[in-house]
Amino acid sequence: MAEKGSVGNLNMMRRRTDRMMNWLFVGSAIFVSLIIFGIIVFVGNQGLRTFADPEAGIAEFFFSTNWTPSEGEYGAAGFILGSFLVTGLALLLAVPVAVGGAVFMAKIAPNWMREIMRPAADLFVGIPSVVYGLIGLLIFVPWFSKMFPGQPGFGVGPAAVILAIMILPTILSVSEDALRTLPRALEEASYALGATRWQTIWKVLIPAAMPGILTGVILGMGRAIGEAMAVQMVIGNAPVLPKGLGEPTSVLTTQIVKEMASIFGTTVNNSLFLMSLILLLVSLSLILIIRIVARRREV
Amino acid sequence: MFATVSKKTLSLGLIATMTAGLLVGCGTKEESQPKSGGDSNAPKQEELTGKITASGSSALLPLVKHAAAKFQDKHQGVTVDVAAGGSGTGLKQVAEGAVNIGNSDVEAGDEYKDKGLVDHQVAVAPFVLVTNKDVSVEDISSEQAAKILTGEVTNWKDVGGKDQKITIIGRAESSGSRKYIKSALLPKDKDFAKDAVVQDSTGALKTSVEQTSGSIGYMDAPYADDKIKILKLDGVAYSPENISNGSWKLFSIEHMYTKGTPDKVSQAFLDYIMSADFQNNEVEALKFIPINKIKK
Numbered sequence: 001m002a003e004k005g006s007v008g009n010l011n012m013m014r015r016r017t018d019r020m021m022n023w024l025f026v027g028s029a030i031f032v033s034l035i036i037f038g039i040i041v042f043v044g045n046q047g048l049r050t051f052a053d054p055e056a057g058i059a060e061f062f063f064s065t066n067w068t069p070s071e072g073e074y075g076a077a078g079f080i081l082g083s084f085l086v087t088g089l090a091l092l093l094a095v096p097v098a099v100g101g102a103v104f105m106a107k108i109a110p111n112w113m114r115e116i117m118r119p120a121a122d123l124f125v126g127i128p129s130v131v132y133g134l135i136g137l138l139i140f141v142p143w144f145s146k147m148f149p150g151q152p153g154f155g156v157g158p159a160a161v162i163l164a165i166m167i168l169p170t171i172l173s174v175s176e177d178a179l180r181t182l183p184r185a186l187e188e189a190s191y192a193l194g195a196t197r198w199q200t201i202w203k204v205l206i207p208a209a210m211p212g213i214l215t216g217v218i219l220g221m222g223r224a225i226g227e228a229m230a231v232q233m234v235i236g237n238a239p240v241l242p243k244g245l246g247e248p249t250s251v252l253t254t255q256i257v258k259e260m261a262s263i264f265g266t267t268v269n270n271s272l273f274l275m276s277l278i279l280l281l282v283s284l285s286l287i288l289i290i291r292i293v294a295r296r297r298e299v
Numbered sequence: 300m301f302a303t304v305s306k307k308t309l310s311l312g313l314i315a316t317m318t319a320g321l322l323v324g325c326g327t328k329e330e331s332q333p334k335s336g337g338d339s340n341a342p343k344q345e346e347l348t349g350k351i352t353a354s355g356s357s358a359l360l361p362l363v364k365h366a367a368a369k370f371q372d373k374h375q376g377v378t379v380d381v382a383a384g385g386s387g388t389g390l391k392q393v394a395e396g397a398v399n400i401g402n403s404d405v406e407a408g409d410e411y412k413d414k415g416l417v418d419h420q421v422a423v424a425p426f427v428l429v430t431n432k433d434v435s436v437e438d439i440s441s442e443q444a445a446k447i448l449t450g451e452v453t454n455w456k457d458v459g460g461k462d463q464k465i466t467i468i469g470r471a472e473s474s475g476s477r478k479y480i481k482s483a484l485l486p487k488d489k490d491f492a493k494d495a496v497v498q499d500s501t502g503a504l505k506t507s508v509e510q511t512s513g514s515i516g517y518m519d520a521p522y523a524d525d526k527i528k529i530l531k532l533d534g535v536a537y538s539p540e541n542i543s544n545g546s547w548k549l550f551s552i553e554h555m556y557t558k559g560t561p562d563k564v565s566q567a568f569l570d571y572i573m574s575a576d577f578q579n580n581e582v583e584a585l586k587f588i589p590i591n592k593i594k595k
Contacts, residue, residue, distance in 0.1 A: 069472075070490070137503075142510050152466035152511050154496045237471070237497035248496045258497060261387035261473030263410060 047274030053267040067239040082251040090163035102175035124169035133233030144246040154236030157245030167220030178212020228253035348376030349564035355389015355402030358519040387473025404475025423588035425520040426549040436460040438531035450492025467495035468516040521586035
């Protein structure tokens with residue numbers, strides 16, 4: 001009787017703890033969602049106030065490249081283009097190397113080599129971006145100015161190279177995981193049909209691992225488009241369209257950093273929030289794309 | 300049992316005695332300090348305590364930091380926190396009440412007119428135009444400098460140098476150096492060339508000028524070292540003496556703004572910076588010019 005009662009007690013206590021933990025987790029989830037939602041609303045609201053200033057029109061902001069806040073010109077098209085240009089170039093440089101490296105590590109390299117390379121690649125991810133920026137400023141900027149005589153060397157070129165190095169390990173790690181988790185039967189079937197190793201990798205393994213590789217590329221793209229510190233140190237920060245790889249220009253992140261000392265509530269400051277909103281929406285859509293790609297992978 | 304208790308009591312008693320001794324020691328020290336410290340200071344009844352925060356101009360930072368260290372030595376109860384961030388940031392933060400003192404290389408603009416800022420002019424910072432070492436021009440006129448910085452002249456051969464493209468390296472909008480050079484050198488309605496490289500701090504600017512061939516930049520003189528070249532302006536070489544005698548034209552007055560009348564601690568700190576002792580002995584050692592050496 002007494003024993004039964006204590007078991008019942010225990011059960012009740014367990015149920016109470018369960019309920020409490022349940023509420024704690026639900027509470028945390030709601031709290032986090034509220035914060036994220038709050039940030040989007042705040043940034044969006046503050047950003048859209050840009051257009052309350054009659055001098056700053058929507059068409060001007062998105063399609064003009066004339067950024068002269070002191071004269072009421074708020075054309076941010078150059079920064080938006082610059083962001084995508086730099087990110088695109090970085091991907092162009094990084095993806096072939098990263099995917100090649102992933103294939104090598106997953107399918108070709110002997111085990112001991114892989115065991116050295118994989119932690120080394122992971123280590124790369126942890127290097128602070130200011131270190132990359134400094135390397136860019138001291139090595140790649142002079143190099144670009146030598147490559148393109150007459151250009152200062154600051155610009156899209158060194159920024160893309162630095163970003164490519166920064167996102168390489170991310171793409172490499174994710175792609176390697178995707179390749180390694182492919183069913184062994186795929187490879188064996190391909191060899192059984194008489195395909196060479198190259199044919200197997202190019203025609204079977206890479207297409208099969210494509211969703212995973214794409215996830216890596218999108219993650220890298222997210223990091224590249226949002227990077228401010230390293231890019232700011234090498235891009236030159238001139239609010240004009242780039243005329244060459246070694247000519248100064250600006251991207252969204254560096255423009256925000258450059259003008260953030262402006263007074264809160266002024267049109268310049270509001271337009272920085274609008275640029276942040278654009279960055280926020282870009283990363284949101286990148287995350288959505290990853291979701292869709294990952295779902296396709298499950299099928 | 301009895302033994303342990305007495306041991307405890309003994310140690311407690313010891314601690315109490317030592318603490319009391321320490322307190323007494325401190326007390327006598329504080330009492331004796333003003334007497335031995337000389338009577339030049341007006342007799343102050345109570346010791347200053349409190350916290351001062353300051354932010355802004357990176358050009359003025361070394362001076363304020365040095366003053367803060369000296370001031371804290373004199374008044375043990377006061378902490379002074381100084382941060383950089385640019386003149387624009389300093390003005391903004393002091394206007395918002397985020398810091399006690401906002402440091403700026405330039406006078407607060409019209410947007411601060413109704414914020415109740417009080418100006419304290421503390422020193423003079425000399426500015427110089429610098430170039431990369433490979434530039435062959437040694438001396439330019441103010442008009443030439445203006446034409447270069449606005450982008451009208453883009454090749455060193457047009458101002459007497461060799462055929463070499465000019466790269467302008469400047470500072471961001473919020474920079475006091477930028478605002479100062481704009482007001483001092485550029486024609487009224489013109490801004491810096493838009494394709495100028497922009498760096499975030501004087502340090503980054505110096506590195507860039509050092510690295511980039513054919514580059515020109517501007518900075519406060521204490522930062523310029525022998526890795527870059529200081530240009531002569533209108534035939535005058537830069538030196539502190541040439542500022543005092545009025546022949547070197549590029550210098551800005553360094554301001555420390557407070558919101559309204561400063562509180563007692565901040566006022567004491569500003570008084571210390573303005574004191575003859577600090578102005579004459581420390582300011583020049585930091586390569587600034589004492590404020591009273593300039594005829595305004």
